[in-house]
Amino acid sequence: MRAIAVTFFLFCFVFPAALAQLKFGFYSRSCPHAESIVANVVAKHFRRDRSIAADLVRMHFHDCFVKGCDASLLIDPKPGRPSEKNAGPNASVDGYEIIDEAKKQLEAHCPHTVSCADVVTLATRDAVTLAGGLRYAVPTGRRDSLRSNPADVNLPGPTIPVTDAIQAFGAVGLNLFDMVTLVIGGHTIGVIHCSLIQDRIADPAMERTLNAKLRNQCRAPNDPTVFLDQRTSFKVDNGLCLEVLRQRGVLRIDQSLGLDGRTRGIIMSYAKDNALFNRKFAQALVKMGTRRFLSGRAGEIRKNCRVFNNGH
Structure with missing residues (x-):
C-alpha cells in the first residue's frame, strides 16, 4: 500500500x-x-x-x-x-x-x-x-x-540506431530517459525471432558464451525464438541492464544503449538499483499512456474491441 x-x-x-x-x-x-x-x-x-x-x-x-x-x-x-x-x-x-x-x-x-x-x-x-x-x-x-x-x-525496430530512437520517441513526446526505460523495460521479458538478431550474432563484440548459445539455437529450422533477457527471462527487473553491461544484449538497440555515451549512464544506474528501475519503468509506462489519448466525447466506447460500433 x-x-x-x-x-x-x-x-x-x-x-x-x-x-x-x-x-x-x-x-x-x-x-x-x-x-x-x-x-x-x-x-x-x-x-x-x-x-x-x-x-x-x-x-x-x-x-x-x-x-x-x-x-x-x-x-x-x-x-x-x-x-x-x-x-x-x-x-x-x-x-x-x-x-x-x-x-x-x-x-x-x-x-x-x-x-x-x-x-x-x-x-x-x-x-x-x-x-x-x-x-x-x-x-x-x-x-x-x-x-x-x-x-x-511507424514503430522503431530492433536495429534502430540510438540517435534515431531518440528522435522517434521525441516525436511522440517522450524524452531520452523515457526512451531508454521503455526500450529496456519492454525487452526485460519476451522473445525475438532469430531472423531479427543476425546482426548481433555476427557482432564479434558479443560475449562469447552467449554468442555460441545463440548460434546453436538459431540453427534450428522455422526461425526459432530466443529470450531477450538471458538472465531473468520472465521477470520485470534490471537483469537486462546487467546483461547489456557484459555485452550480452540480444538486440542491437539494447546493446547500443549500454555503449552510447548519452544512454550508458542510465543503464548503469538501473543495473545498480532494481527498485529504481522498476519505479522509473512504471512512471514511463504511465507517461506513455497519458501523452496522447481520446477523452470526453471523442471516439467511442466499443462494445467489441475488434470492431467499430458502426460495424465498419
Missing part, C-alpha cells in the same frame, strides 16, 4: 496536465469492479502462461506509440479495409484474447462503460505486477479510436 501511495504521488506530480482529463479511479462509480475484473482475467492467464506479460507490454507499446493509447491496434482487418494489425511490426503482437475476455466480462457487468483502450492499459499494469514489477496506479478515462490504418504505424 505504501509503494502505491508513493507512486500515485509521483504520477500526479509529473503528469498534472494529463490527469486533468484522465483520472485515477475513473470507473469507481460507473463500474466499481472494472479494475478487479481486468486483474482477475490477467491473473488467470498468467497462471497458465507467464509469457502473456510480454505480450501485453508489447501490445500496450504498439498501440500507444501510434497516435496514442486508443485501442486502434485491436481492430480486425476486413476485406478492402486493412487495419493496424496488417502492419508488419504488429505481426508479433499477441494476447488479444485476454483483452476480449476482460471486455466481455466488463460488458456483462457495466455495458458500454469501460473503453478497450483502458482495458489494455490496466491489463498491462497487472501483467507487469505479476511478472515482478511495481504495482502502480493507472489513470483511466480514455476512449476508443474510430480509425485504424496500417499507414499510421
Whole structure:
C-alpha cells in the first residue's frame, strides 16, 4: 500500500496536465469492479502462461506509440479495409484474447462503460505486477479510436540506431530517459525471432558464451525464438541492464544503449538499483499512456474491441 501511495504521488506530480482529463479511479462509480475484473482475467492467464506479460507490454507499446493509447491496434482487418494489425511490426503482437475476455466480462457487468483502450492499459499494469514489477496506479478515462490504418504505424525496430530512437520517441513526446526505460523495460521479458538478431550474432563484440548459445539455437529450422533477457527471462527487473553491461544484449538497440555515451549512464544506474528501475519503468509506462489519448466525447466506447460500433 505504501509503494502505491508513493507512486500515485509521483504520477500526479509529473503528469498534472494529463490527469486533468484522465483520472485515477475513473470507473469507481460507473463500474466499481472494472479494475478487479481486468486483474482477475490477467491473473488467470498468467497462471497458465507467464509469457502473456510480454505480450501485453508489447501490445500496450504498439498501440500507444501510434497516435496514442486508443485501442486502434485491436481492430480486425476486413476485406478492402486493412487495419493496424496488417502492419508488419504488429505481426508479433499477441494476447488479444485476454483483452476480449476482460471486455466481455466488463460488458456483462457495466455495458458500454469501460473503453478497450483502458482495458489494455490496466491489463498491462497487472501483467507487469505479476511478472515482478511495481504495482502502480493507472489513470483511466480514455476512449476508443474510430480509425485504424496500417499507414499510421511507424514503430522503431530492433536495429534502430540510438540517435534515431531518440528522435522517434521525441516525436511522440517522450524524452531520452523515457526512451531508454521503455526500450529496456519492454525487452526485460519476451522473445525475438532469430531472423531479427543476425546482426548481433555476427557482432564479434558479443560475449562469447552467449554468442555460441545463440548460434546453436538459431540453427534450428522455422526461425526459432530466443529470450531477450538471458538472465531473468520472465521477470520485470534490471537483469537486462546487467546483461547489456557484459555485452550480452540480444538486440542491437539494447546493446547500443549500454555503449552510447548519452544512454550508458542510465543503464548503469538501473543495473545498480532494481527498485529504481522498476519505479522509473512504471512512471514511463504511465507517461506513455497519458501523452496522447481520446477523452470526453471523442471516439467511442466499443462494445467489441475488434470492431467499430458502426460495424465498419
